[in-house]
Amino acid sequence: MKFFGNIYYLYTKDLFKIKMKRKVTLKQISKELDVSISTVSKALRNSKEISEDTREKVQAFAKLYNYRPNNIALSLKNRKTKTIGIIIPEIVHHFFSKVIRGIELVANKQGYNVIVGLSNESFDKEVINMEMLANGSIDGFILSISKETLLQQDYHHFNETISQGMPIVMFDRVINDIKCDKVIVDDVQGSKKAVNKLVENGCKKIAIITTKDYVSVGKLRTQGYLEALDENKIHPEASLILKVDDKLVSEDYLDILEREIEHLFKSNKKLDGVFAVNELYAITAMKVARKFGKHIPNDIQVIGFTDGVLSKHATPSLTTVSQHGQKIGEKAAELLIHKLEHEDEEEQFQTIVIETELVERESTK
Amino acid sequence: MKFFGNIYYLYTKDLFKIKMKRKVTLKQISKELDVSISTVSKALRNSKEISEDTREKVQAFAKLYNYRPNNIALSLKNRKTKTIGIIIPEIVHHFFSKVIRGIELVANKQGYNVIVGLSNESFDKEVINMEMLANGSIDGFILSISKETLLQQDYHHFNETISQGMPIVMFDRVINDIKCDKVIVDDVQGSKKAVNKLVENGCKKIAIITTKDYVSVGKLRTQGYLEALDENKIHPEASLILKVDDKLVSEDYLDILEREIEHLFKSNKKLDGVFAVNELYAITAMKVARKFGKHIPNDIQVIGFTDGVLSKHATPSLTTVSQHGQKIGEKAAELLIHKLEHEDEEEQFQTIVIETELVERESTK
DNA sequence: TGTTAACACGAAAACGTTTTCGTTGCGAAT
DNA sequence: ATTCGCAACGAAAACGTTTTCGTGTTAACA
Numbered sequence: 001m002k003f004f005g006n007i008y009y010l011y012t013k014d015l016f017k018i019k020m021k022r023k024v025t026l027k028q029i030s031k032e033l034d035v036s037i038s039t040v041s042k043a044l045r046n047s048k049e050i051s052e053d054t055r056e057k058v059q060a061f062a063k064l065y066n067y068r069p070n071n072i073a074l075s076l077k078n079r080k081t082k083t084i085g086i087i088i089p090e091i092v093h094h095f096f097s098k099v100i101r102g103i104e105l106v107a108n109k110q111g112y113n114v115i116v117g118l119s120n121e122s123f124d125k126e127v128i129n130m131e132m133l134a135n136g137s138i139d140g141f142i143l144s145i146s147k148e149t150l151l152q153q154d155y156h157h158f159n160e161t162i163s164q165g166m167p168i169v170m171f172d173r174v175i176n177d178i179k180c181d182k183v184i185v186d187d188v189q190g191s192k193k194a195v196n197k198l199v200e201n202g203c204k205k206i207a208i209i210t211t212k213d214y215v216s217v218g219k220l221r222t223q224g225y226l227e228a229l230d231e232n233k234i235h236p237e238a239s240l241i242l243k244v245d246d247k248l249v250s251e252d253y254l255d256i257l258e259r260e261i262e263h264l265f266k267s268n269k270k271l272d273g274v275f276a277v278n279e280l281y282a283i284t285a286m287k288v289a290r291k292f293g294k295h296i297p298n299d300i301q302v303i304g305f306t307d308g309v310l311s312k313h314a315t316p317s318l319t320t321v322s323q324h325g326q327k328i329g330e331k332a333a334e335l336l337i338h339k340l341e342h343e344d345e346e347e348q349f350q351t352i353v354i355e356t357e358l359v360e361r362e363s364t365k
Numbered sequence: 366m367k368f369f370g371n372i373y374y375l376y377t378k379d380l381f382k383i384k385m386k387r388k389v390t391l392k393q394i395s396k397e398l399d400v401s402i403s404t405v406s407k408a409l410r411n412s413k414e415i416s417e418d419t420r421e422k423v424q425a426f427a428k429l430y431n432y433r434p435n436n437i438a439l440s441l442k443n444r445k446t447k448t449i450g451i452i453i454p455e456i457v458h459h460f461f462s463k464v465i466r467g468i469e470l471v472a473n474k475q476g477y478n479v480i481v482g483l484s485n486e487s488f489d490k491e492v493i494n495m496e497m498l499a500n501g502s503i504d505g506f507i508l509s510i511s512k513e514t515l516l517q518q519d520y521h522h523f524n525e526t527i528s529q530g531m532p533i534v535m536f537d538r539v540i541n542d543i544k545c546d547k548v549i550v551d552d553v554q555g556s557k558k559a560v561n562k563l564v565e566n567g568c569k570k571i572a573i574i575t576t577k578d579y580v581s582v583g584k585l586r587t588q589g590y591l592e593a594l595d596e597n598k599i600h601p602e603a604s605l606i607l608k609v610d611d612k613l614v615s616e617d618y619l620d621i622l623e624r625e626i627e628h629l630f631k632s633n634k635k636l637d638g639v640f641a642v643n644e645l646y647a648i649t650a651m652k653v654a655r656k657f658g659k660h661i662p663n664d665i666q667v668i669g670f671t672d673g674v675l676s677k678h679a680t681p682s683l684t685t686v687s688q689h690g691q692k693i694g695e696k697a698a699e700l701l702i703h704k705l706e707h708e709d710e711e712e713q714f715q716t717i718v719i720e721t722e723l724v725e726r727e728s729t730k
Numbered sequence: 731t732g733t734t735a736a737c738a739c740g741a742a743a744a745c746g747t748t749t750t751c752g753t754t755g756c757g758a759a760t
Numbered sequence: 761a762t763t764c765g766c767a768a769c770g771a772a773a774a775c776g777t778t779t780t781c782g783t784g785t786t787a788a789c790a
Contacts, residue, residue, distance in 0.1 A: 020528055020529070020530050021528055021529055022529060023500070025775095026777070026778095027776075035740085036739070036740045036741075037741095037777085037778095038741075038742090038778085038779080039738085039739060039740070041777070041778060041779085042778090045778085049737080050738070051737080051738060051739085054738085054739085066525075068500045069500065069776080069777070069778095070500055070501040070775090070776050070777070071500045071501040072437060072440045072441045072446065072501040072502070072775085072776080072777095073441055073745090073775075073776035073778095075437045075745090075777095076437045076441050076747095076775090076776080076777080077744075077776080077777050077779095078745085078777090079745065081437065083480070083502075091456075091465050091469070092459065092462045094457065097456045097458070097462050098457050101456050101483065104456070104481070104482075108482075108483075113498065113502065114480065114482075115448070115479065115480040115481070116465070116469070116479055116481050117478070117479075118466065118469050129473075131433070132478060134433075135388070135433045135434065136388075136435040136437040136438070136746085137436045137437070137478065163386055164386055164387060164388055165387055165388075280678070283678050284678075286680075287680060308674075309459075309673075309674060310675065310678055313645070313648050313649075313679075314678070314679070315652060315679075315680065391746065391747070391748095392746075400769080401770045402746090402747085402748095402770090403769075404769060404770070406747070406748060406749085407748090410748085414767085414768065414769075415769075416767080416769085419768085419769085434747065434748095435746050437746080437747095438746035438775090439746080439747060439748085441745090441747075441774095441775045441777095442746080442747050442748060442749095442774075442775050443747090443775085444775065501776085
């Protein structure tokens with residue numbers, strides 16, 4: 001007990017540290033017990049190279065001092081960190097936080113940690129964040145692409161990390177011709193379910209409130225809307241399609257949104273159905289409808305996309321297309337971890353489609 | 366160019382890897398350039414020990430092959446990881462994700478990464494997550510305590526990590542007698558602001574919908590309610606205090622909540638003001654009020670706590686006590702990073718109180 | 731007695747850095 | 761002709777592990 005005796009502490013500079021039990025290392029244990037580092041290591045891993053005597057002695061000592069192997073040292077040695085890097089555009093967002101929860105769930109179960117970077121919808125922050133993590137901190141990425149990146153169509157950072165042997169799994173906002181696994185929802189199908197529901201319920205004039213086309217999911221949902229109309233022999237009308245520009249997240253963003261929707265209502269007096277590609281658009285549509293004295297769902301029926309808090313707790317509660325964010329996260333994590341632990345197998349990439357589900361609530365008949 | 370020539374690749378097993386540019390290390394560069402590892406390292410750090418000639422040569426080569434120092438190796442050497450561990454009870458939650466955003470913001474600005482663990486309100490998961498991270502993966506914790514931990518009052522894991530020299534910053538749900546920095550909102554003051562507002566607006570019978578007392582913030586907010594009543598010479602009534610048990614997050618949780626609030630309304634016909642300690646309770650109270658044919662804010666005024674999506678987008682929109690989650694996160698990160706980078710300074714702990722703000726919307730007059 | 735085999739352990743390399751402390755070679759000063 | 765000093769570089773340790781490959785001791789066997 002040379003090292004851990006009280007004498008030692010008398011020599012430390014900072015008095016307050018007297019009560020500190022610094023993390024103990026193999027080397028320290030080996031000195032205490034007068035054996036080699038290798039012996040300690042082996043004893044702790046129950047190697048049968050070591051006699052029962054010393055094995056017990058070492059393990060008892062290690063337990064007493066609460067020895068835990070240093071993760072960083074292990075990472076360096078194994079060249080694996082057992083942590084997953086997540087890059088998402090925004091965390092204050094029901095869908096993304098559900099995805100994270102899903103990732104964390106399966107990652108943790110398999111002994112992985114999760115480290116989060118936020119791009120804040122910015123290309124530069126996306127790149128910087130990825131570079132920070134790609135230098136050894138993580139084993140692979142799970143990410144959803146920022147709007148700015150989608151707009152600029154500059155994907156070199158993805159290709160570079162992939163070519164360095166670091167696997168990526170993309171979800172929700174993905175790029176087709178990048179060599180990685182993908183987890184997406186069937187946006188087209190989901191939209192069709194929604195629009196079909198409205199048609200079934202007797203709607204004749206159905207509007208869509210969507211984003212500009214560079215947001216891939218917005219584009220796909222618009223496509224689903226159009227296809228559904230077509231299948232129901234309804235002629236699409238330009239005035240029924242509202243494409244909101246959500247590039248600028250300014251202060252008066254909400255007001256602008258509201259005014260645009262008001263305009264939509266005004267120019268379509270006979271409007272009796274609204275399909276919105278996200279919760280906010282849907283909620284705002286309901287608000288505007290109320291303003292115009294329309295009753296939901298009697299006069300106008302509304303369906304949203306994404307089953308978040310807003311949909312659940314709005315009044316009337318919102319019928320919506322649920323994308324199962326948590327399941328997306330779980331699947332993405334499974335894909336990534338599989339790839340990490342079977343690196344030898346031949347390279348091939350999957351795109352997994354998570355089924356959407358129409359959750360019916362009070363905003364439809 | 367012995368190593369990087371094409372010849373090398375012909376010998377690799379996996380053909381698909383031919384296009385891989387594996388991460389390059391100091392050792393590889395040193396071999397290529399026929400200098401020592403030390404020289405390369407120094408050259409890259411612009412040491413004036415190295416001649417301009419070789420310095421340029423090395424830097425050019427490094428740039429060409431996109432050399433980046435390996436984070437893990439640096440962490441091991443410096444015994445600092447430059448990453449912060451966050452443990453929170455739940456991520457699908459507006460307040461917590463705002464806090465994370467705040468943490469990430471200042472952490473990133475200072476070159477730190479952020480690694481997230483979810484306790485899911487469970488004591489065990491909290492402990493396991495902390496142990497996973499405490500073994501070298503991070504430099505310090507920012508955390509909010511799980512309900513189960515608060516209930517069991519078992520704080521050994523906090524004390525242990527602290528005594529191992531790893532600093533902790535707690536936010537929102539904190540324990541007083543643990544030696545660490547804390548960032549809290551002034552729950553008592555916040556509640557008083559809300560209740561005072563209701564009194565000012567003419568409310569005579571003000572109810573509170575709160576949690577059981579083991580949730581520290583619930584207890585404090587209840588205390589604020591009582592103090593405000595007292596200061597306004599209003600006698601508190603037991604029947605106006607509803608303490609909801611949110612331990613079990615079951616399926617019919619919402620129904621139970623609604624029924625309890627209905628009971629509150631029934632047993633207090635003259636109810637004209639409601640203060641709820643979170644968004645959900647407030648929203649549900651508004652729902653129940655509507656059910657009872659009461660108009661908001663004319664018949665009943667409602668104020669909530671936490672300025673999340675629900676408050677903003679509810680109809681009527683909800684007057685609420687904003688806690689500034691993002692600012693809490695920013696402050697917590699500042700505190701932790703300061704402690705990490707001034708370890709020598711004498712130990713003393715701060716508790717920072719973030720002012721709440723009453724955001725007035727449509728649910729009050 | 732000499733060989734062998736099992737047993738129990740230690741030395742050292744490796745992961746990728748940084749940094750301290752040499753060690754050269756060479757021109758200048760004595 | 762020495763000594764000195766400086767410039768330019770390399771060796772090695774250290775961070776904390778795991779693992780391979782010795783090596784010495786002892787017991788068993790021929």
